[in-house]
Amino acid sequence: MANKNNEALKQPIWVNNPVVVQILGICSALAVTSQLKPAIVMGLSVTIIVAMSNVIISLLRNTIPNRIRIIVQLVVVAALVTIVSEILKAFAYDVSVQLSVYIGLIITNCILMGRLEAFAMQNGPWESFLDGIGNGLGYAAILVVVAFVRELFGSGKLLGFQVVPQWCYDHGYLNNGFMIMAPMALILVGCVIWIHRSINKDLQEK
Amino acid sequence: MATKKFKCKVCGYVHEGNEAPEKCPLCGAPKSEFEEIVEKKGLDTGSNVYTIVYAAVMVVIVAFLLVFVSSTLKARQDANVVNDTKKQILTSLNMRNVSDVAATYDKYIKADMLMQADGTLAEYDGEFNTSYSTEFKEGNLHVFEADVDGQRKFIIPMNGQGLWGAIWGYVALDADRTTVNGIYFSHASETPGLGAEIKESVKFQESFQGKMVVDNGEVGLKVVKAGKADKNSPFQVDGVTGATMTSNGVDAMINKVLSAYIPFLTGQCGKEGECSGDCEKHHNVE
Numbered sequence: 001m002a003n004k005n006n007e008a009l010k011q012p013i014w015v016n017n018p019v020v021v022q023i024l025g026i027c028s029a030l031a032v033t034s035q036l037k038p039a040i041v042m043g044l045s046v047t048i049i050v051a052m053s054n055v056i057i058s059l060l061r062n063t064i065p066n067r068i069r070i071i072v073q074l075v076v077v078a079a080l081v082t083i084v085s086e087i088l089k090a091f092a093y094d095v096s097v098q099l100s101v102y103i104g105l106i107i108t109n110c111i112l113m114g115r116l117e118a119f120a121m122q123n124g125p126w127e128s129f130l131d132g133i134g135n136g137l138g139y140a141a142i143l144v145v146v147a148f149v150r151e152l153f154g155s156g157k158l159l160g161f162q163v164v165p166q167w168c169y170d171h172g173y174l175n176n177g178f179m180i181m182a183p184m185a186l187i188l189v190g191c192v193i194w195i196h197r198s199i200n201k202d203l204q205e206k
Numbered sequence: 207m208a209t210k211k212f213k214c215k216v217c218g219y220v221h222e223g224n225e226a227p228e229k230c231p232l233c234g235a236p237k238s239e240f241e242e243i244v245e246k247k248g249l250d251t252g253s254n255v256y257t258i259v260y261a262a263v264m265v266v267i268v269a270f271l272l273v274f275v276s277s278t279l280k281a282r283q284d285a286n287v288v289n290d291t292k293k294q295i296l297t298s299l300n301m302r303n304v305s306d307v308a309a310t311y312d313k314y315i316k317a318d319m320l321m322q323a324d325g326t327l328a329e330y331d332g333e334f335n336t337s338y339s340t341e342f343k344e345g346n347l348h349v350f351e352a353d354v355d356g357q358r359k360f361i362i363p364m365n366g367q368g369l370w371g372a373i374w375g376y377v378a379l380d381a382d383r384t385t386v387n388g389i390y391f392s393h394a395s396e397t398p399g400l401g402a403e404i405k406e407s408v409k410f411q412e413s414f415q416g417k418m419v420v421d422n423g424e425v426g427l428k429v430v431k432a433g434k435a436d437k438n439s440p441f442q443v444d445g446v447t448g449a450t451m452t453s454n455g456v457d458a459m460i461n462k463v464l465s466a467y468i469p470f471l472t473g474q475c476g477k478e479g480e481c482s483g484d485c486e487k488h489h490n491v492e
Contacts, residue, residue, distance in 0.1 A: 032398075034397065034398045034399045034400075035398045035399050038398055062251075063251065063260070064251070064260070065251050065252065065256055065257040065260050065261075066251065066252060067252070067257055068257055068260070068261055071261070072260075072261075072264060075264060075265075075268055079268045079271065079272060082272060082275075083271070083272070083275050086276055086279050086283070087275070087279065089279070089283045089286065090279035090282040090283050090286065091282070093283075093286040093287075093289075093290060097290070101394075101395050151399070154399060155399050160406075177448050180397070180399050180400055180448065
């Protein structure tokens with residue numbers, strides 16, 4: 001049992017990563033990765049929400065009518081996100097301004113629906129919780145990698161601090177504006193998948 | 207419900223009775239290949255009634271939960287929004303990172319006024335407003351009067367459209383009603399690293415300082431394409447690099463809002479004897 005829990009937590013971080021293997025949550029991975037800070041915040045929020053909704057759905061799993069299970073999942077996620085957003089607005093206004101549109105984006109994040117449907121509907125609350133944490137962190141990891149590259153080469157900064165020194169600009173170095181555009185995020189995610197597949201050879205499609 | 211059901215693991219044949227048959231009538235598998243089908247206890251979760259009741263109960267619970275959360279937190283949230291608006295107004299006076307916003311606001315902002323058609327100001331007696339785009343549409347042109355170390359400033363709230371959504375800002379003018387003392391912009395959903403720089407980049411906001419708003423009775427202040435601003439012009443400001451659409455939005459916002467304030471901006475400088483600006487030099491008092 002302990003082994004299975006371990007799997008539920010560790011699998012999604014690398015071998016069964018939600019973004020690069022399950023190809024879930026790509027849309028938000030494009031939207032929030034032009035800078036490192038929103039990427040980290042988004043990664044953490046998704047982790048918390050996936051874990052919480054996984055637990056709730058897992059507790060309800062034996063009572064949910066099969067024919068409306070997707071609707072029930074959606075209602076749980078939407079209610080949870082709305083409540084979290086309201087609480088943030090009341091007690092951490094600055095954070096909620098920071099998150100602005102991203103918090104709404106969490107509802108539409110495919111990882112949530114994917115994990116609820118594929119895992120929480122069949123497993124107990126504790127495993128589901130670990131699965132949520134694992135998938136959230138796996139998602140966050142990809143976001144951070146992509147955002148790191150995009151912010152570094154796109155604006156010469158990391159977490160808002162200038163890291164490319166001024167003399168580079170004086171000698172003709174330019175920030176790569178294309179890095180900030182959404183297509184570049186797609187290309188970077190593609191590169192990450194490429195690297196990931198060449199390490200995990202058994203994932204390669206024939 | 208006295209009879210039990212037994213299923214053959216080999217072929218799937220279902221036998222009803224108190225005990226499994228000696229031999230499967232279909233495939234001939236022995237008794238040991240049969241297993242009892244245990245009916246799930248409790249409600250039939252597949253039935254229509256259950257589904258409808260479940261959905262109804264869920265909706266009611268969630269609705270109550272949301273109403274409860276929203277109504278208990280409303281007061282706090284509104285206070286936060288008011289606080290944040292005051293903070294933005296103070297930022298336009300170049301007071302960044304103020305810790306006690308409410309007290310600082312009360313200290314510096316002396317009055318919340320409305321511009322009348324003839325350009326004079328009248329006291330606004332409503333509650334502190336947080337949505338200046340609605341106020342602007344309704345023709346309530348707010349002007350905040352501030353007193354910073356004995357110097358009179360006027361703050362005008364602005365609102366407009368960026369690339370993806372609403373943008374807004376506050377411009378603080380000196381007592382001459384045309385020199386920009388400070389400016390602050392914010393936005394709802396501009397691209398981080400590009401359009402969002404109108405809010406994040408202090409450098410961009412500071413590049414407005416000392417510029418002139420009124421040029422010959424019209425709004426002269428312009429945001430031009432990054433790097434194209436004429437250094438000698440008192441009216442031109444460089445836009446944000448790579449965010450032409452948002453910069454254009456800022457330019458359109460300044461033009462739209464301040465045009466409506468022209469009667470005030472070109473009017474006399476407040477009450478007689480109080481003017482500290484060099485009026486004759488800056489605008490066309492007829």
